[in-house]
Amino acid sequence: KAGVTQTPRYLIKTRGQQVTLSCSPISGHRSVSWYQQTPGQGLQFLFEYFSETQRNKGNFPGRFSGRQFSNSRSEMNVSTLELGDSALYLCASSLETDPSDEQFFGPGTRLTVL
Amino acid sequence: AQKVTQAQTEISVVEKEDVTLDCVYETRDTTYYLFWYKQPPSGELVFLIRRNSFDEQNEISGRYSWNFQKSTSSFNFTITASQVVDSAVYFCVFSGSARQLTFGSGTQLTVLP
Numbered sequence: 001k002a003g004v005t006q007t008p009r010y011l012i013k014t015r016g017q018q019v020t021l022s023c024s025p026i027s028g029h030r031s032v033s034w035y036q037q038t039p040g041q042g043l044q045f046l047f048e049y050f051s052e053t054q055r056n057k058g059n060f061p062g063r064f065s066g067r068q069f070s071n072s073r074s075e076m077n078v079s080t081l082e083l084g085d086s087a088l089y090l091c092a093s094s095l096e097t098d099p100s101d102e103q104f105f106g107p108g109t110r111l112t113v114l
Numbered sequence: 115a116q117k118v119t120q121a122q123t124e125i126s127v128v129e130k131e132d133v134t135l136d137c138v139y140e141t142r143d144t145t146y147y148l149f150w151y152k153q154p155p156s157g158e159l160v161f162l163i164r165r166n167s168f169d170e171q172n173e174i175s176g177r178y179s180w181n182f183q184k185s186t187s188s189f190n191f192t193i194t195a196s197q198v199v200d201s202a203v204y205f206c207v208f209s210g211s212a213r214q215l216t217f218g219s220g221t222q223l224t225v226l227p
Contacts, residue, residue, distance in 0.1 A: 092159075
């Protein structure tokens with residue numbers, strides 16, 4: 001069974017630009033969550049999607065948005081990039097949305113904002 | 115709001131030593147789940163163990179064991195006979211009613227040969 005895949009793996013952008021990251025969950029998983037990892041703030045929850053609906057959102061500005069498609073694949077978008085958005089963005093999938101569900105993580109997308 | 119504290123920032127041990135990683139959490143939830151994840155240098159988080167709030171029985175799984183004490187809100191994780199391949203960042207993680215994972219700051223474990 002293929003794991004969670006994320007594309008691209010590395011990305012370099014400049015301030016003010018926007019970026020779209022993609023995540024393909026494990027086959028059969030309907031929940032996709034996104035996390036941001038930085039040295040200063042650690043791992044922080046961005047949002048969760050289940051059956052194309054955003055179920056939960058972390059404390060991030062509206063520049064961060066996402067969506068989920070009918071095949072459970074998900075994208076997240078960051079508009080008007082700032083230097084502080086440089087981070088490793090991790091996607092995780094799980095079967096359902098139960099708090100007990102193990103989440104399977106992808107390798108991440110390393111975003112650098114110059 | 116939930117909070118997870120991992121006071122140990124870095125730990126170094128020599129191969130074959132046992133090592134315990136500490137984790138303390140805060141929550142008002144009555145039902146919740148605690149996890150340990152490992153992040154090797156490759157960056158991909160790997161699930162290790164899970165414990166729910168209503169089961170305080172401590173368990174052993176291979177070289178891993180964990181000690182969950184609800185009275186002290188602690189969920190410590192022990193690796194027995196550590197190996198170089200165990201070198202990674204270990205995260206204690208909380209999942210509760212808010213249905214979002216709350217991560218501790220992580221403990222960098224280095225196992226020296």
